[in-house]
Amino acid sequence: MQTAHSTVPDSGTNVTLKVITFVCFTFIAYLTIGLPLAVLPGYVHQDLGMGSVLAGLVISVQYVATLMSRAMTGRLCDSKGAKKAVSLGLAMCLVSGLFYVGAGVFDSHSPIVAFAILIVGRLIVGVGESLVGTGSIQWAVGAVGLGNTGKVISWNGVATYGGLAAGAPLGVVLVRLAGFEALGVTVIVLAIAGLLLAWRQIPVPAVHGERLGIHHVFRRVVNYGLALGLGSAGFGAIATFITLYYASHNWSGAAFALTVFGVCFCGSRLMFVDTIGRFGGYKVAVVSMIAEAVGLALLGFAPSSLLALIGAGLAGTGFALVFPALGVVAVETVPLADRGAALGLYSAFLDLALGVTGPVAGIVAHHFGFSAVYVGTAGVVLCGGGIVVGLWSKARQHAGTSMLG
Numbered sequence: 593m594q595t596a597h598s599t600v601p602d603s604g605t606n607v608t609l610k611v612i613t614f615v616c617f618t619f620i621a622y623l624t625i626g627l628p629l630a631v632l633p634g635y636v637h638q639d640l641g642m643g644s645v646l647a648g649l650v651i652s653v654q655y656v657a658t659l660m661s662r663a664m665t666g667r668l669c670d671s672k673g674a675k676k677a678v679s680l681g682l683a684m685c686l687v688s689g690l691f692y693v694g695a696g697v698f699d700s701h702s703p704i705v706a707f708a709i710l711i712v713g714r715l716i717v718g719v720g721e722s723l724v725g726t727g728s729i730q731w732a733v734g735a736v737g738l739g740n741t742g743k744v745i746s747w748n749g750v751a752t753y754g755g756l757a758a759g760a761p762l763g764v765v766l767v768r769l770a771g772f773e774a775l776g777v778t779v780i781v782l783a784i785a786g787l788l789l790a791w792r793q794i795p796v797p798a799v800h801g802e803r804l805g806i807h808h809v810f811r812r813v814v815n816y817g818l819a820l821g822l823g824s825a826g827f828g829a830i831a832t833f834i835t836l837y838y839a840s841h842n843w844s845g846a847a848f849a850l851t852v853f854g855v856c857f858c859g860s861r862l863m864f865v866d867t868i869g870r871f872g873g874y875k876v877a878v879v880s881m882i883a884e885a886v887g888l889a890l891l892g893f894a895p896s897s898l899l900a901l902i903g904a905g906l907a908g909t910g911f912a913l914v915f916p917a918l919g920v921v922a923v924e925t926v927p928l929a930d931r932g933a934a935l936g937l938y939s940a941f942l943d944l945a946l947g948v949t950g951p952v953a954g955i956v957a958h959h960f961g962f963s964a965v966y967v968g969t970a971g972v973v974l975c976g977g978g979i980v981v982g983l984w985s986k987a988r989q990h991a992g993t994s995m996l997g
Contacts, residue, residue, distance in 0.1 A: 607736050611747045613793070614732035617678050619751035620786035621724035624685045624779045625654070625717060626759020628692065631767050631775060636710070639772070640703040650710055652947075657718025659943040663806055665722040666936020670929055674731035675795035677932075679787060681723025686783035688717035692776030699772065725752065726936050733931075734796030741923065742868030745916035746861045753854060809926055809933045815983055816922035817941030822976030823881050823914040824942050825969040826888045826907050828949030834904070837962040843897040852901055853908035860912035868917050874984035877917035881977035884910030885970040892966030903966075915942065918980065921987070 629651070637647040669677045691713025698706040725748070732744040766774045830853055838846035868876050887906030894900035919938060926934045953965045960968075 607740055607743065608747070610736050611732050611740070611744050614728050614735065615744070615748045615751040617682065617724055617731075617786055617790060618728045618748050619755045620782055620789075621681060621685055621721060622752050622755025623759045623762075624689065624782050625721060626756040627763035627766070627775055627779055629756065629763065630760040631763045631772070632710070635699075635767075635772060636707060639699055640707055642703070642707060646707065650707070650714060653711055654714040654718040654721070655943055655947060657715045658722045659940055659947070661719045661722045662726070662936040662940035662943070663810075663933060664936075665719070666726050666933040667806065668723070669727050669730045669932030669936075673795055674727040674734060674932075675790060675793065677723045677727030678731060679790050681720040681725075681727060682783050682786040682790060684716050684720030684723065686780055686787070688713040688720065689776045689779030689783060691716065692779060693773050694776075696771065696773035696776060722936065722939075726932060726939065729935060730932050731793075731796055739869065742873065742916050742920045743865050745919045746865040746868075746913070749912075749915060750858050750861050753858065757854065806933060806937075809930050810937050812925040813922045813934050813938045815979060816918050816925075817938050819877070819976045819979040819983070820915060820918050820938065821941040821945035822972050822979065823877075823884065823911070823918075824945040825949050825953075825972040825976075826884050826966075827911050828946045829888070829953045829965050829969045830891075830904060830907065831946075832950045833953060833957060833962055833965055836957070837891075837965070838897065838900070840962050841897070841900075843900070845897055845901070849901055849904045852905045856905040856908035857912045860909040861916075864913060865916070868913065868920055873917040873919075873921040874980060874987065876913055877921075877980045878977050878984070880910045880913045880917060881973050881980065882910070883907075884914070885973040885977070886910075888966045888970035888973065892963045892968075892970065914976075921983070 632650050633647040636642045636650050665677060665681075668680075691709050695706040695709045695713070698709065728751075729744055729748050732748070733741050736744065762778075763775055766778055830850070834849050835846040838844070838849065864876075884907050887903045887908070887910055889903070891900050891903030891907065894903055919935065922938045923931045923934045949969075953969070956968055957965050
């Protein structure tokens with residue numbers, strides 16, 4: 593297998609195939625995450641007899657663990673290598689499956705113990721998610737070269753959402769047919785399969801050299817992260833409130849709007865991934881944010897469900913390339929030895945944005961209605977685009993100064 597130091601050029605098809613061999617680890621990890629996603633709230637609320645708050649906590653605690661571990665896992669990728677990070681992350685997914693099985697054993701005897709076991713398992717898989725997601729990107733980039741970073745990040749996103757989309761309905765079927773413990777066993781089997789695949793892959797050596805302090809890495813990527821966070825507001829609003837928005841207009845088909853958003857998201861990543869390399873991350877990010885904002889505004893002002901559906905699709909198309917386009921230019925601000933840490937910190941802004949958007953949009957909806965949520969998030973996304981324009985201008989000035997120097 594070629595590494596980042598290879599001199600023999602690959603065709604586009606070969607690069608894509610290589611990328612897929614590494615982002616498949618992300619797909620496996622997110623499949624194990626997606627399996628319990630639609631099951632756990634009902635299991636905690638009904639089977640364990642807990643309240644709706646605790647039913648929500650069992651889902652959100654994973655994302656807290658992912659957010660809090662981003663910097664640590666990124667640095668681990670830099671220092672120990674991506675293969676070790678991915679393998680450790682898959683091992684944590686495996687352990688989470690053991691905890692699911694344990695919860696199923698205790699649920700009828702001691703619901704509180706079962707709930708505590710679930711919480712620990714969710715914290716573990718949250719860290720595993722961070723390890724596999726960051727490690728897979730860095731492993732693939734090391735194999736296909738820095739020039740394909742945008743393609744790697746894009747395919748990794750497809751693997752992420754594909755794993756969640758496939759896992760959620762599969763988990764419901766598994767629990768219905770064979771009980772909650774079957775879900776845990778399936779997670780264990782998938783994680784073992786991922787570990788075996790990772791073991792067979794040739795590692796890409798960690799990049800050695802003097803590393804920046806984590807606070808210096810943060811300072812270099814913070815503005816890109818802020819732009820990402822603002823650009824993600826539309827996704828958070830659609831995921832959280834599209835059902836209630838449709839209900840407020842007495843429209844049917846809210847679930848279909850989510851499907852259209854997801855299909856357009858994946859289609860855009862697959863069709864336009866090469867535009868980042870051709871036109872640059874800044875330009876693609878700005879165009880993407882404008883498209884997302886137009887889609888959100890159309891959704892907010894839509895007089896019919898058909899136009900709302902078109903708005904959701906346009907928002908998905910625009911949002912698709914925001915993360916990879918900004919990610920490419922964000923990691924270029926740090927030395928090679930710090931790119932795992934930079935990617936981890938940058939990704940944390942997406943986690944934070946999705947956590948904040950729900951409550952804030954809920955307040956807006958309470959005071960101004962659900963239409964205002966989408967019109968408002970369109971403005972937020974445009975603010976993110978404004979930050980990108982500023983960063984782009986600064987980068988061009990720096991490049992001009994360097995050429996004169």
